[in-house]
Amino acid sequence: MLVYRLPGTLDNEELTAALWEAGAGGLEERQGFLRAYFEERLPLAEYPELAGGEWLIEPDRDWQADWKLGLKPVQAGRVTVVPSWLAGEVPATQTRLIIEPGMAFGTGHHATTRMAIEALSALDLQGESVLDVGTGSGVLAMAASLLGAGRALGLDIDPLTIPVAFENAELNGFTRTPAGLTRTGGGLLDFAEGTLDGESYEESERYGVLVANLYAELHDLLAADYREAMQSGAPLILTGILENKLPLVRQALEREGFTDVQERLDGEWALVTALN
Ligand code: SAM
Structure with missing residues (x-):
């Protein structure tokens, strides 16, 4: 699972709009960071507001299993x-x-x-x-x-x-x-x-x-x-x-x-x- 993590919150419409536009499949906020889920690593240089983040590779989560738990x-x-x-x-x-x-x-x-x-x-x-x-x-x-x-x-x-x-x-x-x-x-x-x-x-x-x-x-x-x-x-x-x-x-x-x-x-x- 590929995550682009950068400082911010879901209230920041400029950031979230740019992430959606860049092709994020989902967004999440954790401890002052926005986490955007992507299928592939994208060149985000076209979106200056998304600078300062980092790409993370995380183990896939089984949402069905999480829900059951x-x-x-x-x-x-x-x-x-x-x-x-x-x-x-x-x-x-x-x-x-x-x-x-x-x-x-x-x-x-x-x-x-x-x-x-x-x-x-x-x-x-x-x-x-x-x-x-x-x-x-x-x-x-x-x-x-x-x-x-x-x-x-x-x-x-x-x-x-x-x-x-x-x-x-x-x-x-x-x-x-x-x-x-x-x-x-x-x-x-x-x-x-x-x-x-x-x-x-x-x-x-x-x-x-x-x-x-x-x-x-x-x-x-x-x-x-x-x-x-x-x-x-x-x-x-x-x-x-x-x-x-x-x-x-x-x-x-x-x-x-x-x-x-x-x-x-x-x-x-x-x-x-x-x-x-
Ligand atoms: N009995 C279950 C429980 O306690 O968890 C389900 C309750 S659920 C809140 C209400 C159910 O009542 C729904 O399945 C709904 O389709 C049904 N219902 C609504 N109006 C009804 C009516 N006039 N007669 C019979 N069933 C009705």
Whole structure:
């Protein structure tokens, strides 16, 4: 890798413009020096503003490997979320959830996903039915299933997320059957394109837990549908809510008659729990 290094910062537009014009493939600033990456050593004499630098030959970097090194396991309650190459690093006392970082939201690194897994983890999900609205990578439905849910369904309006969720489920030992995904000793897990659409359900079809990592305005719109999809007394877990939007969610839950509304914050993000 060929680097031209000279004193300066990325704020110096004259320098950076000259480097780009000279054919740099990338620019970086480190400790008061600008580093410009080139394919070949160029005669920079035509650019007097670039005088005073030096050419360095550095070992090639594997950016993909560097990026992978930056990803750490995420512990959220009883669950640790890891990409497949860190699967061996999860302590035996934790429930291991493998999520391959990819096309869909939900690697566990975002505060909202982490808080939602913590909230699921605080419940006794043994044999429970769990609905995950806005499943993304499938992370929350899968966490619920691995924590013992008898039935978990992840819905998402984005069709691109569904194959990703299925692939993640397979990485976690689930196999596809006509009835959904199954795992030895585990319950049924499934993913489908869709959302809550104002349907009314028989009590027997309703879910024992509903979790949704969306955003405040959507929680407001869907609050009545959440109630309709849940068994009476069932816990509701909502996140994706910015702290300043908490009043909107609070009002929506109050309006629909949810009880025991509780909130917690992680940075600017909030998680709200309530009982139907
Ligand atoms: N559940 C994952 C997590 O906690 O990391 C992903 C959450 S991501 C913030 C929100 C997901 O909700 C996206 O995949 C998006 O496509 C989906 N979504 C947005 N609006 C929706 C709706 N009305 N119904 C169902 N899914 C929706």
